[in-house]
Amino acid sequence: MSNDLRHRRSLRSVLAVGAASAALLCAAAGPAAAAQSPGQKIADALRTSPVYVDPSLSAAVDAADQRALVQQIQQSHLPIRVVLVPLVEGDNWAGKPEQLTEVVHDRMGGGPAILITPGGFTDDIEARAWPTHSHQAENAAASVYFDDSMKGAGLAKRISRAIDVIKAGNGDQVYQRLTAHLGTPSSRPSGSGTPKSPTGQATSPVVRIVALAAGPVLVVAAGWLLLRRRSRLRDFGTPFALPRSVFAAAHKADEDGLRERAGEEVVRLGEESRAATGDPAAVERALDAYAAAGTVLDRARGVPDLAGVFALVAEGRAALSPAPAALPLCFFHPLHGPAARRIPWRPLGRREQLRVAACDTCLRAVRARRAPEVLTDRLDGHVVPYFEVPAEQSLWAATGYGSLLAGDSLTVRVQRGDFTRTLP
Incomplete structure (x- = not known):
């Protein structure tokens, strides 16, 4: 009996040690398993x-x-x-x-x-x-x-x-x-007086791509901007729906309100940049963006320039953020805010494509085959999408508020005088 008792005690000891060891192994493996990310x-x-x-x-x-x-x-x-x-x-x-x-x-x-x-x-x-x-x-x-x-x-x-x-x-x-058949080019209203660009003269990259041999026309859609099939096309004065946002309206009171808001954002960026304690190079980029935004704000002629202030503030904030590089503001309407993703943009009638940044609102419009709201400017007395203005007259048309830049920044463009050169 004593030998049998010792045998049972020995067996219990072995099982206890085994259970304890298994528990330790599970405890050690648990955090590693829990740490596996969804992406992994x-x-x-x-x-x-x-x-x-x-x-x-x-x-x-x-x-x-x-x-x-x-x-x-x-x-x-x-x-x-x-x-x-x-x-x-x-x-x-x-x-x-x-x-x-x-x-x-x-x-x-x-x-x-x-x-x-x-x-x-x-x-x-x-x-x-x-x-x-x-x-x-x-x-x-x-x-x-x-x-x-x-x-x-x-x-x-x-x-x-x-x-x-x-x-x-x-x-x-x-x-x-x-x-190709989901939309057609829409000619600019007669009497617009929009001049053709002389050979060799700089124009907006977008205009160079979408220019048609038949003469100066506007594009109905940008990229995947496709009007609904089997339906009558609306006769827009411009090929994009005019912005209903108060920021893009032509009323002076709205512009004044936007200017005030832009000024507040510039001041806030300056405070954040001076208080930042991170990478000195990143802080310097933020301060450069702050200075550039102030330059544009001081000499802003209207809503397109004020939208540029917000784009520069966004560059400064991105420099201070530890997150991966953010997309620029929405190409179609920068006052919609940061873009959600880039999309291929193939103007109708052309094979070339750009990749432009678009916000969720414009993405939904494009995918639903509706014209997204676009920021407008004035050219020769006519309201046009901002990117229809020749590049030598608009930094924003030349850069798409950041969408068309590669290895460059709006801040650098302002620093080297690209904005002030467009002023009267």
Whole structure:
């Protein structure tokens, strides 16, 4: 009996030690497992399969759909990955497809890749490629939204269609074909007196791209700005809906109110810059932006210049922020605030594209095929979209309030005199 008792005690001791060891191992592994970010979880899953579907979307893209997409991707021999997660305001990606793709691509270790995700709107999908625009992936995915044969198709079929176009490598051509007939150029009202730019004379980059051989015309849409099909086009005095915002109105009281608000923001930026204790170079950039904003504010001639003050203040605040570089203000209407993402902008009748920053409001308008509000200016007595003003007359037309700059800043442009040279 004594030997049996000792045996049972020994067995209990072994089990106790084993349980304690297991508990310690679980405790040690717990924080590491809990620390795995959503982006890392998706990246790890993509190393096993090129298609990741969040459980909440498994009804829309079931196991059979996933297998078919995997096979299609493998046959394409391209670094395509599909990431299907619900995107809502306040989630890990702030509801933004580009933030999701940026994080996942980084967690995957970078390198060549094409990530397909849900878009920011119903029935929309997006693609992001590294290197940028490789295999014309962005337009390949964008074209699906405008493909009548895809109307009512499920998410899996729309993604499959995008993969087909990406594999073919003709996304730009397909996008152009599907959108070319959705709007037509609208001539400027007669008697506008808008002069043609002499050969060699500098004009806004946007104007140079959208100029048509038939003569001076305005563009009905910018980028994906597409008017509703099978409906009569409204006869706008300009090809964009005139801003209803008080900031873009031509009334003096509204302009005075905007000027006062701009002054408050400049003062606040100066206070924040002088109180900042971070990277000296970043603080210096913020102070430079503060000085540039003050220069523009002091000599602002109207709403477009005051909008430039806000754009410069945004540059200064971005310099002080520890967050990744922010997008500039909305290209179409900078007083809408910071842009949500960049979109390809192909003026009608042209093959060339720009990538401009657009706010959520303008994105919704563009995707709904409605004209977004644009900031207007005056040219030869006529109200026109601000970017129709020749570049030598407007810093804002030349830069798109930051959207058209590459490796430069509005602050630098003001410092070197680009703004003051446009003054009478």
